[in-house]
Every structure is written in structure tokens, then in C-alpha cells.
Amino acid sequence: MRVVELASLAPAPFGCMVLADLGADVVRVDRPGGPGAGRLAAPTTGPLQRGRRATALDLKSPDGVADLLRLVERADVLVEAYRPGVAERLGVGPQTCRDRNPRLVYARLTGWGQDGPLAARAGHDIDYIAVAGALEPLGRAGERPHAPMNLIGDFAGGGLLLATGVLAALLERERSGVGQVVDAAMVDGSALLTSFLHGLLGAGGWSAPRGRNLLDGGAPFYDTYRTADDGFLAVGALEPAFYAALLTGLGLADDPDLPAQYDPTGWPELRRRFAARFAERARDEWTAVFADLDACVAPVLAPTEAHRHPHNAARGTFVEVGGEVQPAPAPRFGRTPTATPRPAPDPGAPLDVSAIVDGWPARP
Template identity: 90%
Template sequence: MPSDADVPATGPLAGVRVVELASLAPAPFGCMVLADLGADVVRVDRPGGTAPGRLAAPSTGPLHRGRRVTALDLKSPAGLADLLRLVERADVLVEAYRPGVAERLGLGPRVCRERNPRLVYARLTGWGQDGPLAARAGHDIDYIAVAGALEPLGRAGGPPHAPLNLLGDFAGGGMLLATGVLAALLERERSGLGQVVDAAMVDGSALLTAFLHGMVAAGRWSAPRGGNLLDGGAPFYDTYRTADDRFVAVGALEPAFYAALLTGLGLADDPGLPAQYDPDGWPELRRRFTARFTARTRDEWTAVFAGLDACVAPVLAPTEAHRHPHNAARGTFVEVGGEVQPAPAPRFARTPPPPPRPAPDPAAPLDVAAVIDGWPARP
């Protein structure tokens, strides 16, 4: 395996230096995105390991790929001094402490930006740096609940159902963090100055509901949970169990796709079928669709719809998605250190990033002096 020194500095973020203070899933995901795009990300662990937590992703897993790692005791004068030496030569610092913790440690934005005015100081929290809940604990499910992103999710008559921790932690958290960092780096090219990026998962989760707010304003989202067009209320936008106890996803919203769906199901010539957009007829449509889909296996239905633009797809488990012909052809998944993982995205025609490197061994951190020596002082 090539060493870090042998890996070419490619990707659109080649040359960007990121200091990541070890934390749990959302910030590591954001830093994974930056590393995937070519940034040189150095994770700063606590001596003896990364941030604790039963739910923390393994520090050798996909969220930590592409990094280098060092260890510093930030509560000691020597550890803090070394961290600030890294900051002097970095472009970005990422921390995910509760508000005020970084300041108490002596590494808050004011201290760091006095050392390096060009530094982008990126902060990721659940509730943000201010507001009544800023100091409170929380998890993904709490942030999306307050953001209005949880209430619409779930079946009619049932409770809201959290979509894993994808909305708050990763889409509304880590991805928002990466977007903020990129915007601040771009603005720095004009101003010559860094700034603080306050990425809050409650803000990001609310941002993800922009389309839903538009539907509400247009009067197109008025039924209770599970009774609207995109939340499982419409029988032509839902999932169906197949004969082998698997599922297919149906998204035949537009009339042309709906017509192809009926063709694939053998219902195109049924004169008694209710109209597509008549909600009173949706229970009957669902009954008919359910009966048809349970007659064949998932893969048999995949073959039936292979030649039809009906917006029907097999529901794949994460462990089998890499074998789908489309994903395999595009390289949507890659093998990193013997493990199948999602590939970096998006794709770049002129500056493609190199294949991801495995996560570093947290038991063998780099000497911080070696990292500093490898980052020449900025002019």
C-alpha cells in the first residue's frame, strides 16, 4: 500500500488543509466529504483514542477514511500549543463541541483567528451556537423533530418514524458543514479573510423541508401524515411487498409513467380502475396494486419493468446495493481496505480525487511535529 507521501495531491480541494477535532458521526462525515474531494484532513484524537460514545462509528470505518491522525491532550498547555501551531498553517478547523467548550479550552474562534486570520473556523452542533436550546443535549431525532422534518414521516394513523439518523446527522449536519466550509473558502478568495461557520443540525434539517413548505403553501400538502402525495398516501408513490417478502419502490407520479406502471402490472386495459389522481379511489388502487405485486418476486418485477419507464425500482439492502448493474457500472461503491463503501461524490471531469484511503490506525497516531513540518507556513 502506498504511503501518504506517495498519494498524488489531486481532487478539487487538493492543497486545502483541515484540522478536525475528533467527535461523533456528523462532523466526521463532513470531514470525510472534504477528504474525499482531496483535502488534507488531520484528525486530532484524544490521547488513547477518539471521542467516546457507544453510538460512535468505528474510528477505522468509512466516516474516517482519507485522514491522517495525531493525538493531543487539549487540556494540557503543551497539547494546546501544538494544536494552535497546526491552526497557524491550516485552512479550516472543524469542531463539534457544545457551545463554549472550545473557548474554555483556549481554542475558540477569537484565539485561533488571531493566529491565522485566513482560518475558516467551522462549528457543528445540534442546536446552534445560540438560542434557548443551545446548551442542551440532543440527537438526530430531536433536531429533526423541532425542525418540522420528523412529523410528516410515517404511515397514516401511526406515529412519526425516524429515517435512521440520515436527516439530522448527515444531510442536515455533516453535509451542511461541508457546504459551509466550501462557501467560506470561496469567499476567502475575494476577501482574504476566514470566518466562523455556525452549522446547526436543526437549521440544516429545516432547510431540507423547503420543498415541503412550498407544497403546503400551494395547498398540496393538507392531509394528515400518510395521506399526501409523497408520504405514502398515493398508491403510485409507495413501496410494495413481493412474493419473496422483499419490496419494490413505485414512483409513477406523472401520467406517462403511471401508464407504464399499469402496463407492467397488466392493468392497462382494466376499465374499472379508478382515476390516478382521485383520492377517493386510492384505497382501491392500492388493493389492486398490492395483489399484483405479491404475485411475483422482487427480481421478477425488476425484469418486468426493465424495459418500461414506469419509475419502478427494487428496494435494495445496503449490503447488496453495490451489486446492482447500474451502481456497478458507475462505480457508485468502491472497496477501501477490503470493505465495500460508497464512493466519493460528485464526479469531477478535470480534477478527479484519488481513490479513498483506509481510515488511519488510531493506535498509531502521527507525531504532531511531523504534521506541522509537512505543512509549510503560509506566505
């Protein structure tokens, strides 16, 4: 699968990284002279850029547009993450590209989508998840909503949605013989991620304010706890069997004064007791205590140490690419396993478009 990626910030590069991990030949089209200045300039190195080849084209010049359309003629997918209308003004919009290649899947990733009152407005992850209803439920009781980095809007609701849409459009193309436009919007993807929450709301299972429900830190048996060495343990003992194992590990199984698990009026006391007990030992000591107990208790690992966890090490959940530890491709395939990704291309040595086109023979 041949993918042309117009260089941009995190969400679309992540989606193209996923496609590259799965075996696509992704060519990133950079601006001449590099990504530009500023902290939020599109990076050309790092995990999100792995597995690519790269060229540089000035899409504000006729020659740059002509070269891009040469790539489009032999590509399967084009990915762009401009604001609505920008690609059309540059002369590389969906209709122009599909006139050159009717089988092209033209994938567009934006925050607000290609239409609607906010389509032309700027925004970031925090804005998209706010409007999607995905931000309000996140946070401690009595506190303001708390954004979980930019994982929901940019990556899960953006880049991963883009990759899913591309794969679905390619599958449909095998039946119809023609491509189509994929309109992936981060506000749509963020809303989609709240499907389970909407089910809980409809069933009356999420009725308390933020931070007081079963899965948002309201329940003391689904929360994090500080340990004696200022580490943290994640506790997810929702079901009675796991809760019983949790009490066993904490040495509280025979305590007759513990409130009932599912009685919210007793949750403050349960939390106090759990917090006091977890504070007695270091994180790794507690990890050893729960190693043979199915209590749904796990150490909270920093990104810099996650690759050393025995389970991650055994599965190869992380790999080293170009001397940098980073997440391995996922999911896994039994017959056609993914390879270790190549490092990001050298931004100072863009490939010549003719060399790329020559390596992409015309489709029959």
C-alpha cells in the same frame, strides 16, 4: 486545503470525509489513549474516517493546546463539534485560533447552534428534526412519526451542511483575504431540507394528515409494495406517462374498473389491486418485467446488496477501501476526478504534530 478536525461523532466526521474525498488534507485530532469507552464513542475506523491522517493531543493540557495551535497556524480550516463554549474553555476557541491565523475558517457543528434557548442542551438527530418540522410529516397514516435513521439531521442537515459552509467560506476568503466562523446547526439544516415541503404547504399541495399526501405514501402510485419472496418494489409513477407504463407492467392497462389515478377516493382500491398483483411474483422477477418500461419502478435494495446492482456497478457508485465496500466519493468531476479514498488511519499509531507541521509549509 488543510483541515484540522477535532474528533467527534458522526455528523462532523461525515462532513470532513466529504472534504477529504474532494482532495483536502484532513488531520484528525484524537484524544490520547483512543476514543474512550461506550457504544457511542467516536469511532476511529470505517468509511466516515477514511482519507485522514491522525494525531493525538490532550487539549486539557497546555502542551496539547500549544500543539493544536501550531497546526492551526498553517491550516485553512478547523472543524469542531463541541457544545457551545467548550472550545473556548479549552483555549482553542475561534478568537484564539484566528489570532494565530486570520485566514482560518473556523467551522462549528452543533445540534441547536451557537445561540438560542436550546443551545446548551443535549440532543440527537431525532430531536433536531422534530423541532425543525422535518419529523412530523414522516410516517404512515394513523401512525406515529417515524425517524428515517439519522440521515436527515446528522448527515444531510449536519455534515453535508458543514462541508457546504466550509467551501463557501473558503471561496469568500479568496475575495476578502480573511476567514470567518461557520455556525452549522443540525436544526437549521433539517429545516432547510423541508424547503420543498413548505412550498407545497403554501400552494395547498400538502393539506392532508401524515401518510395521506402525494409523496408520503398516501398515493398508491408513490409507495412500496411487498413481493412474493418478501422483497419490496419502490413505485414512483407520478406523471401520467409513467403511470401508464406501471399499469402495462402490472397487466392492468386494459382494466376498465380501475379508479382514476388522481382521485384520492379511489386510492384504497388502487392500492389493494397493486398490492395483490405485486404479491404474485418475486422482487427480481418484477425488476425484469419493468427493466424496459419507464414506469419509475425499482427494487428496494439492502445496503449490503446495493453495490451489486448493474447501474451502481457500471458507474462505480461503491468502492472497496481497505477491504470494505462503501460509497464512492461524490459528485464527479470531468477534469479533476476524485481518487479512491485511503483507509482510515491506524488509531494506534498517531502522527507526531511536528511531522505534520513540517509538511505544511507556511503560507506566503
